[in-house]
Amino acid sequence: MQQAFELARRNNRQLQVAELTLERSRAAVREAQAELYPDLTVNSDITRSQSAASEIQAEQLAAQQPNLQNNQKFT
Numbered sequence: 001m002q003q004a005f006e007l008a009r010r011n012n013r014q015l016q017v018a019e020l021t022l023e024r025s026r027a028a029v030r031e032a033q034a035e036l037y038p039d040l041t042v043n044s045d046i047t048r049s050q051s052a053a054s055e056i057q058a059e060q061l062a063a064q065q066p067n068l069q070n071n072q073k074f075t
Helices: 002-011 014-032 052-064
Strands: none
Touching: 002 014
16 A cells, blocks of 8 residues: 555656645745844954063063063962
8 A cells, every 4th residue: 555655656746746845835934934033143353462561561570570480370
């Protein structure tokens, strides 16, 4: 019985067209549903700049703290 149904299904052009139309419609529904979800965009940007004044300040701080030489930190 199952084989007869599969054979009829494969040979029935109208049924094939109807199945393809149904699948296309389901895809259109999924696409429309996806439009209901919000869009999410994430951007990041990191910029580091060091001026001569900040270098001098860093050197002065390093000179004031003899325990923190060569950027070594004790934890």
